[in-house]
Amino acid sequence: MSIAWRDAMSRALYGPDGFFVAGTGPADHFRTSVHASPAFTSALLRLLTDVDSTLGHPDRLDVIDVGAGRGELLRGLLRSIEGSPGLAERARLAAVELAPRPEHLPDQIEWVPEIPAGINGLLIATEWLDNVPLDVAVHTADGWRYVLVDPEIGAETLGEPVSPADLDWLNTWWPHPAIPRSAETPSSDYLRAEIGRSRDEAWANAVQKIERGLALAVDYGHLREARPVGGTLTGYRAGRQVPPVPDGTTDVTAHVAMDSVASAGAAVARCAYSLVLQREALRALGADGGRPPLSMAGTDPAGYVRALAAASEVAELTDPVGLGGHWWLRQPVGIPLGPAVAR
Numbered sequence: 063m064s065i066a067w068r069d070a071m072s073r074a075l076y077g078p079d080g081f082f083v084a085g086t087g088p089a090d091h092f093r094t095s096v097h098a099s100p101a102f103t104s105a106l107l108r109l110l111t112d113v114d115s116t117l118g119h120p121d122r123l124d125v126i127d128v129g130a131g132r133g134e135l136l137r138g139l140l141r142s143i144e145g146s147p148g149l150a151e152r153a154r155l156a157a158v159e160l161a162p163r164p165e166h167l168p169d170q171i172e173w174v175p176e177i178p179a180g181i182n183g184l185l186i187a188t189e190w191l192d193n194v195p196l197d198v199a200v201h202t203a204d205g206w207r208y209v210l211v212d213p214e215i216g217a218e219t220l221g222e223p224v225s226p227a228d229l230d231w232l233n234t235w236w237p238h239p240a241i242p243r244s245a246e247t248p249s250s251d252y253l254r255a256e257i258g259r260s261r262d263e264a265w266a267n268a269v270q271k272i273e274r275g276l277a278l279a280v281d282y283g284h285l286r287e288a289r290p291v292g293g294t295l296t297g298y299r300a301g302r303q304v305p306p307v308p309d310g311t312t313d314v315t316a317h318v319a320m321d322s323v324a325s326a327g328a329a330v331a332r333c334a335y336s337l338v339l340q341r342e343a344l345r346a347l348g349a350d351g352g353r354p355p356l357s358m359a360g361t362d363p364a365g366y367v368r369a370l371a372a373a374s375e376v377a378e379l380t381d382p383v384g385l386g387g388h389w390w391l392r393q394p395v396g397i398p399l400g401p402a403v404a405r
Contacts, residue, residue: 064210064219067295067308068260071195074213074308076160081313082129082193083161103138105347106186106278107146110139113184113276114149116397123152124183124275128268129190130157132164136171154183181272187265187279191323192315194261198295199224199232201253206232209254216307224257231259235322236289254293258319262326269327274396277327280340283318283389290317320389327393336392343390 075081114123125143127136136155144150156172163173177185198209200220206229208221224232236255269277284290294317297306306314324335 064212067198067211068195070211070213070308071314074310079310105344107142108347110184124181125155126185128158128187130159133157133167177271179271183275185277191261191281191318194264196260197257199255213308228257256293256316258322265323266326266330269330269393272395277393279391281318283320285321324391331393331395333394338390340388
């Protein structure tokens with residue numbers, strides 16, 4: 063039986079046997095910036111230090127990782143924080159994830175199913191929003207209609223006209239539909255859209271949990287002036303891109319309408335946001351990917367090899383056609399969007 067894509071994604075990703083709940087975790091299926099290099103964690107530590115300074119070094123500094131996988135990011139941050147005098151005793155680390163708590167996760171990392179309230183510090187959402195379930199629509203001869211999907215095989219059919227709320231979102235954030243040809247099923251003849259209203263709500267809810275601090279979303283996405291005509295819905299399994307069949311064995315994902323999400327967060331925070339590409343954000347935080355001088359190979363061969371490997375990792379993080387093309391959305395709450403946060 064065919065159902066709405068939002069319902070199919072919810073079951074496939076977050077149901078009892080869902081992709082993010084059961085199994086060994088997403089790291090076995092796709093590579094994120096967290097997995098690519100410790101340089102990413104180092105950059106986040108510098109950002110956390112900036113936030114801490116902006117907050118005036120509070121007695122409790124929260125570090126909340128939303129969509130934490132199996133805790134890889136917080137494990138790395140914990141190791142770095144333990145080497146930072148004055149930070150380790152004040153930092154409170156919490157991973158937000160529906161999967162069971164991993165074995166051997168350090169006791170200093172809390173494991174919770176929902177974003178806690180009263181955050182004073184840094185909230186990080188690395189490739190979380192692209193997995194927030196959403197509805198899919200196509201623009202037909204009689205307007206926007208939902209796309210339905212068979213969860214077992216991924217076959218799609220046309221559903222009912224979209225709701226007034228979703229229509230308003232589409233008119234605002236995914237404008238100028240193409241003129242479709244006549245057809246009875248979704249196809250490349252239609253303008254296809256992924257309705258990001260659920261992601262706007264998820265991000266606004268996350269920002270609302272912050273009393274003072276910064277919310278950071280890192281994800282692949284697009285802006286209103288360059289929406290993809292055919293949409294971006296796809297799947298990943300075992301390191302390969304595959305059709306997005308929502309049967310629980312596959313990561314079903316779609317790029318994020320970053321400007322829509324940013325607007326929703328800013329409305330809650332009542333504060334301007336910063337939206338830049340990852341390669342710009344990382345370079346501003348000291349990860350430039352520059353190769354070590356060749357002369358170093360003669361004076362310190364082992365150090366040269368290490369520096370070269372590190373530069374290669376940063377190059378992957380800043381590659382404009384790869385991870386460097388991700389967006390960094392930074393939403394301050396109760397603190398100024400000054401150099402410590404906006405850069």
